[in-house]
Amino acid sequence: MEALLKISNVEKYYGSKAYMTKALDNVSFQVEKGEFLGIMGASGSGKTTLLNCISTIDSVTAGHIHLRDRDITELRDRELARFRMENLGFVFQDFNLLDTLTIEENIALAPLVSGKEEDVGSHVKEIAKRLGIEDILKKFPYEVSGGQKQRCACARALIGRPSLVLADEPTGALDSKAAGMLLESFTDMNRNMDATILMVTHDLFSASYCSRILFLQDGKIFNEIWRGGRTRKEFFGEIMDVVTFLGGEADAG
Numbered sequence: 001m002e003a004l005l006k007i008s009n010v011e012k013y014y015g016s017k018a019y020m021t022k023a024l025d026n027v028s029f030q031v032e033k034g035e036f037l038g039i040m041g042a043s044g045s046g047k048t049t050l051l052n053c054i055s056t057i058d059s060v061t062a063g064h065i066h067l068r069d070r071d072i073t074e075l076r077d078r079e080l081a082r083f084r085m086e087n088l089g090f091v092f093q094d095f096n097l098l099d100t101l102t103i104e105e106n107i108a109l110a111p112l113v114s115g116k117e118e119d120v121g122s123h124v125k126e127i128a129k130r131l132g133i134e135d136i137l138k139k140f141p142y143e144v145s146g147g148q149k150q151r152c153a154c155a156r157a158l159i160g161r162p163s164l165v166l167a168d169e170p171t172g173a174l175d176s177k178a179a180g181m182l183l184e185s186f187t188d189m190n191r192n193m194d195a196t197i198l199m200v201t202h203d204l205f206s207a208s209y210c211s212r213i214l215f216l217q218d219g220k221i222f223n224e225i226w227r228g229g230r231t232r233k234e235f236f237g238e239i240m241d242v243v244t245f246l247g248g249e250a251d252a253g
């Protein structure tokens with residue numbers, strides 16, 4: 001397998017010497033191309049900090065993060081914006097759609113702005129069909145459900161064919177039916193559209209869709225488990241055991 005993302009001895013401190021928080025403490029791991037990796041851990045364990053460092057929204061205090069051969073901790077200003085646009089797709093808990101644009105325009109915005117793709121319209125339709133939102137393309141975000149908004153956010157994340165999709169609690173604002181549909185979409189994106197996904201979640205049900213889970217505790221990697229050939233239910237059971245051992249702070253979904 002090919003390592004797409006390599007995190008090497010990453011440290012992240014917040015605050016000054018007297019009030020310093022070590023949010024990430026010597027974290028190292030790799031993500032292979034085609035993985036669907038979950039990051040779990042109690043509140044304050046460093047999940048969002050890790051995601052923000054990988055997404056270049058935040059900078060590391062020490063260590064290196066490589067996406068393929070590129071050390072992204074060394075990118076600056078304009079390079080950073082370009083790097084994000086060309087390599088990363090984002091899905092957030094609160095959707096982050098633009099209310100004044102239709103669903104179709106939200107999905108098409110980045111490729112239209114970059115001007116690189118010629119047939120944006122048919123690419124949007126193809127992805128929307130795949131995610132089951134082709135009937136709502138002309139609607140505005142306020143006219144559709146939370147689950148549909150989140151699948152729109154997935155389509156927007158995928159349209160630029162990013163190397164890596166980063167998702168922060170993507171099911172956090174969804175009911176269980178919408179969450180299930182979204183996670184099926186993630187699985188389809190991962191298996192059939194070649195998307196490598198890194199998802200932060202508190203939710204055991206969401207985590208059980210992943211192929212591997214990394215558990216963080218106090219800014220360190222505490223454990224990792226693989227789904228392997230097991231069913232989702234069996235994997236759910238094992239995730240629950242680790243979460244219970246860690247102190248039980250997660251949602252059963």
Ligand SMILES: Nc1ncnc2c1ncn2[C@@H]1O[C@H](COP(=O)(O)OP(=O)(O)OP(=O)(O)O)[C@@H](O)[C@H]1O
Pocket residue numbers: 014015021022023041042043044045046047048049050
């Ligand atoms: N901007 C910041 N300034 C100072 N401390 C911060 C900042 N962001 C995070 N921290 C601290 O770093 C640690 C890790 O926070 P982080 O948000 O990464 O945890 P998390 O696992 O994502 O938590 P949650 O599940 O509650 O979102 C916590 O102790 C937090 O208080």
